[in-house]
Amino acid sequence: MTVKVVLVDDHPVVRAGLGALFAGFSDIEVVAEASDGGQAVSVVQELTVRGEAPDAVVMDLQMKPMGGVEATRLLVAMEGPPVLVLTTFDTQADIVAAVEAGALGYLLKDAPPEQVHTAVLATARGQRTLSPEVMAALVDRMQRPTVTLSARETELLELVSTGATNKELAQKLFISQSTVKTHLVHIFTKLGVDNRTAAVAAARAQNLI
The missing domain is CATH 3.40.50.2300 (Response regulator)
Structure with missing residues (x-):
C-alpha cells in the first residue's frame, strides 16, 4: 500500500x-x-x-x-x-x-x-x-510545574526578545498598544517577573521561546 x-x-x-x-x-x-x-x-x-x-x-x-x-x-x-x-x-x-x-x-x-x-x-x-x-x-x-503561555503571548514574547517596542509589537501583531500592554502584564505575572528583560530570560530558561 x-x-x-x-x-x-x-x-x-x-x-x-x-x-x-x-x-x-x-x-x-x-x-x-x-x-x-x-x-x-x-x-x-x-x-x-x-x-x-x-x-x-x-x-x-x-x-x-x-x-x-x-x-x-x-x-x-x-x-x-x-x-x-x-x-x-x-x-x-x-x-x-x-x-x-x-x-x-x-x-x-x-x-x-x-x-x-x-x-x-x-x-x-x-x-x-x-x-x-x-x-x-x-x-x-x-515532571516539573511550568508556565504555560498562550500562542499569542509566545509570539509577542519572541518579538520582545528582538527588542521590539510596544508600538512595533502592535503593528506587527495588528493589535492596539493597549492590548500589547495587557499581554505583557499577563506574561510578567505568569513568569513572576516585572520587566521585559527578565521575562525573556525566564521564558528562555523554561524553553518557552
Whole structure:
C-alpha cells in the first residue's frame, strides 16, 4: 500500500528536498504540496471531495499567514488525515502546542531519512511518533510545574526578545498598544517577573521561546 502524503512547508527548496526524499521510498507518494497551513487545509478538503483523501500530512510549524499548529487543529476538527510535524523548532512551547493541537508525530528536520520514513508510515496508520528529543522535552514538561503561555503571548514574547517596542509589537501583531500592554502584564505575572528583560530570560530558561 502506498501512503499518500500532503507536504506543507513555506520554503520551496525544503519541499523539493523532502519531495525527492519521499520519491526514493516506494511506499510513499506526495500527492500535493502547500506553502502554509491555510493552503494545506484547502488542499486536503479538495482532495477529499474528489475522493482522493491523503493518508497523512507532513507539516512545518512556523509559516505565514497560517502556521502548522492552527492548521493541525483545523485538520483534526474536520477529521482529516493525521499530521506529522517535521520542523526545525524544538522549544517546549512549540512541541506542546503541536501535540495539544492533535499532531500524532513530531520530528526535527535533521532526523535520519529512515526515521522520517518510518514516522510517515506510522502517522498514516494512526500511531504516535515522537523523536527522542521531543519525548524528552515532553517528559521534562510533565515532571516539573511550568508556565504555560498562550500562542499569542509566545509570539509577542519572541518579538520582545528582538527588542521590539510596544508600538512595533502592535503593528506587527495588528493589535492596539493597549492590548500589547495587557499581554505583557499577563506574561510578567505568569513568569513572576516585572520587566521585559527578565521575562525573556525566564521564558528562555523554561524553553518557552
